[in-house]
Amino acid sequence: MNLFKNNFLLTTILCLAFFVSCKKETIEPPKKETYDAEHDYTGLSEMEKLGKKIFFDKSLSSPAGQSCSSCHNITSGFADPGHPFSKGAIASLMGNRNAPSVAYMKYSPSLYYNTVDSTYMGGFFWDGRVNTLEAQAIKPMLNPIEMNNANITQIVNKLKVTEYCATFTNIYGAGVFDDTLVAIQFAASAIAAYERSFQVNSFTSKYDAYLNGEANLTAQELSGLNLFNDTAKAKCANCHSSTKDNIYGLALFTDFSYDNIGVPHNPSSPSAGPDRGLGAFLANPSLYGQFKVPTLRNVALTAPYFHNGYFNTLEEVIRFYSDRDSVGLFPPPDVPQNVNKDELGKLNLSEQNVQDIAAFLRTLTDGYKKN
Ligand code: HEC
Numbered sequence: 541m542n543l544f545k546n547n548f549l550l551t552t553i554l555c556l557a558f559f560v561s562c563k564k565e566t567i568e569p570p571k572k573e574t575y576d577a578e579h580d581y582t583g584l585s586e587m588e589k590l591g592k593k594i595f596f597d598k599s600l601s602s603p604a605g606q607s608c609s610s611c612h613n614i615t616s617g618f619a620d621p622g623h624p625f626s627k628g629a630i631a632s633l634m635g636n637r638n639a640p641s642v643a644y645m646k647y648s649p650s651l652y653y654n655t656v657d658s659t660y661m662g663g664f665f666w667d668g669r670v671n672t673l674e675a676q677a678i679k680p681m682l683n684p685i686e687m688n689n690a691n692i693t694q695i696v697n698k699l700k701v702t703e704y705c706a707t708f709t710n711i712y713g714a715g716v717f718d719d720t721l722v723a724i725q726f727a728a729s730a731i732a733a734y735e736r737s738f739q740v741n742s743f744t745s746k747y748d749a750y751l752n753g754e755a756n757l758t759a760q761e762l763s764g765l766n767l768f769n770d771t772a773k774a775k776c777a778n779c780h781s782s783t784k785d786n787i788y789g790l791a792l793f794t795d796f797s798y799d800n801i802g803v804p805h806n807p808s809s810p811s812a813g814p815d816r817g818l819g820a821f822l823a824n825p826s827l828y829g830q831f832k833v834p835t836l837r838n839v840a841l842t843a844p845y846f847h848n849g850y851f852n853t854l855e856e857v858i859r860f861y862s863d864r865d866s867v868g869l870f871p872p873p874d875v876p877q878n879v880n881k882d883e884l885g886k887l888n889l890s891e892q893n894v895q896d897i898a899a900f901l902r903t904l905t906d907g908y909k910k911n
């Protein structure tokens with residue numbers, strides 16, 4: 541009896557072990573094809589495709605290893621999440637500004653003074669110091685704290701030996717590499733063409749689906765949207781336009797204007813002094829501390845926030861807008877001149893308001909799929 545019992549037990553254990561091991565094999569999930577955003581060229585023109593290849597090419601830095609996409613990550617809203625300041629190709633060097641998203645920047649006009657609103661608008665970089673995407677595209681390649689090439693010839697020599705160099709000659713003709721200035725301008729146009737392509741400006745967020753009548757926002761997201769738009773409450777849409785009713789005819793979540801919203805100095809910044817932004821660029825003290833209003837599209841993916849990456853979460857940012865001027869809650873502004881006290885700083889938002897606005901901001905992430 542005992543023997544039988546033991547045998548029975550043993551058989552049961554063996555069977556179970558067999559079953560478990562078989563089961564283990566059968567339940568193993570089929571290998572998922574992971575979507576490879578970097579190598580998806582669907583729908584891109586030859587020029588946009590070439591630009592995308594250059595944008596991702598890590599052989600173009602000195603030393604090799606860094607591309608535009610290292611700091612403008614395709615799966616993170618084309619920003620550099622987790623880093624207030626991005627390391628350069630030489631890792632010990634870094635700049636003192638947070639990498640912004642390049643998405644939706646194709647709509648930015650060149651820097652100009654808008655007499656109706658009495659503010660500067662447009663331009664690229666946080667301080668508007670460059671006027672076109674083409675002019676911008678070569679700067680990081682030459683910047684010692686970014687891709688660190690010594691000169692244009694060095695970049696063009698690298699482009700000549702890439703696997704895609706034939707595309708260059710196919711599009712631009714056999715002599716394209718003969719004149720380095722011509723070649724680099726072509727490379728810049730290709731990068732800009734990619735940055736202007738639908739892949740970078742897809743308008744595929746839940747909020748876009750909502751605007752097109754194809755999705756409903758939850759009650760909390762709707763409450764956040766209403767607060768966001770309310771010119772007597774959170775006032776966010778005063779600068780981060782949420783409707784198509786503006787000079788751009790699109791909901792870009794920026795009007796490309798400039799403001800000093802009083803962000804504190806980031807103690808981890810490599811520069812000890814204040815960053816005066818647009819005012820430093822234009823050598824105009826009445827503009828000290830002003831930075832370009834960034835788009836909030838994909839903002840849930842791009843933390844940390846502001847030109848110096850001071851805040852890590854959307855909730856912290858919204859609390860800052862609400863309570864900046866309450867004594868003792870936040871360190872003083874990095875640049876005390878010209879701080880905007882009319883539209884922010886004392887909004888008296890409740891914790892529920894903060895959560896609702898954050899929930900709304902999370903509807904701005906591209907790639908929304910209806911369940
Ligand atoms: C080491 C990180 C790094 C690399 C590499 C890099 N960028 Fe940037 N990018 C930044 C930072 C930081 C800023 C903001 C700098 C400023 O405002 O002074 C920026 C700004 C920009 C902007 C302006 C966006 C706006 O809101 O005006 C564009 C466009 C851009 N980069 C494109 C590129 C391209 C194209 C490349 C490759 C040729 C590239 N970047 C490589 C960090 C990087």
Ligand code: HEC
Pocket residue numbers: 640641768774775776777778779780798799800801803831832833834835836839842844845846847848854857858861880883884897
């Ligand atoms: C007066 C214009 C103005 C108003 C009103 C405004 N913002 Fe901003 N916003 C800006 C500017 C300018 C910046 C960049 C400031 C900087 O980095 O110094 C910014 C940056 C941000 C960022 C950081 C984005 C990033 O990529 O780093 C978030 C998030 C944001 N705003 C959300 C809001 C919300 C939510 C509201 C309403 C509670 C709001 N803003 C109201 C002008 C405004």
